[in-house]
Amino acid sequence: DAKTTQPTSMDCAEGRAANLPCNHSTISGNEYVYWYRQIHSQGPQYIIHGLKNNETNEMASLIITEDRKSSTLILPHATLRDTAVYYCIVRVPMASGTYKYIFGTGTRLKVLA
Amino acid sequence: GAGVSQSPSNKVTEKGKDVELRCDPISGHTALYWYRQSLGQGLEFLIYFQGNSAPDKSGLPSDRFSAERTGGSVSTLTIQRTQQEDSAVYLCASSERDPSYNEQFFGPGTRLTVL
Numbered sequence: 209d210a211k212t213t214q215p216t217s218m219d220c221a222e223g224r225a226a227n228l229p230c231n232h233s234t235i236s237g238n239e240y241v242y243w244y245r246q247i248h249s250q251g252p253q254y255i256i257h258g259l260k261n262n263e264t265n266e267m268a269s270l271i272i273t274e275d276r277k278s279s280t281l282i283l284p285h286a287t288l289r290d291t292a293v294y295y296c297i298v299r300v301p302m303a304s305g306t307y308k309y310i311f312g313t314g315t316r317l318k319v320l321a
Numbered sequence: 322g323a324g325v326s327q328s329p330s331n332k333v334t335e336k337g338k339d340v341e342l343r344c345d346p347i348s349g350h351t352a353l354y355w356y357r358q359s360l361g362q363g364l365e366f367l368i369y370f371q372g373n374s375a376p377d378k379s380g381l382p383s384d385r386f387s388a389e390r391t392g393g394s395v396s397t398l399t400i401q402r403t404q405q406e407d408s409a410v411y412l413c414a415s416s417e418r419d420p421s422y423n424e425q426f427f428g429p430g431t432r433l434t435v436l
Contacts, residue, residue, distance in 0.1 A: 244425075250429070251325075251412055251414070251427025251428055251429060251430060252364065252412070252414075252425075252427050253427070254424030254425060254426075257424075295363060295364065302377045302379070303377075307369055308366055308369070308377070308379075308380055309354070309356075309364075309366045309369075310366065311356075311363045311364040311365070311366065312363060313362070313363045314363050
């Protein structure tokens with residue numbers, strides 16, 4: 209199974225871009241990369257996902273390296289409400305035709321006023 | 322419409338007892354997932370149901386854990402002969418179909434404490 213590695217914690221100044229890295233060096237060609245975040249005591253919330261190409265939505269951008277061994281989640285203008293734990297996830301197809309989602313340990317992002 | 326709901330929100334049980342945790346997915350969502358989150362840890366994937374297909378159970382941590390999904394809707398996660406290491410928040414999520422194109426919506430979780 210592909211495993212993800214993330215820094216334990218990061219700080220970011222309010223209004224600045226937050227760049228959260230993730231290593232997934234053993235990822236296979238058909239395994240998607242997902243990002244979710246979890247605000248204290250709540251269920252995780254979807255942010256973005258991708259396979260090969262860079263992706264952007266209203267919340268964030270996802271930059272995936274050409275070799276797919278790492279990715280970076282970018283929050284372009286971090287606000288205090290973006291303080292959360294950010295999880296990098298790999299979705300692994302299983303023989304049964306279903307999928308297994310492997311969560312990283314997460315990066316605790318603290319946005320500072 | 323209503324989101325994913327889970328019950329109970331909190332469960333305290335004694336070691337060795339069986340517990341059942343319930344998940345009601347969003348109406349119309351065919352995919353349903355169970356995760357476990359131990360204190361201060363990330364999420365551990367347990368099992369995934371897609372429609373009426375048989376789930377892959379290889380993510381379940383031991384044979385004391387089992388899950389069912391009746392009628393393609395409500396799911397129950399059962400833990401038999403609970404142990405203290407089973408204490409965690411159990412999260413359920415659902416999505417519309419093939420999650421390549423759809424996000425998972427998470428419920429509030431059930432906090433299980435095994436004394």
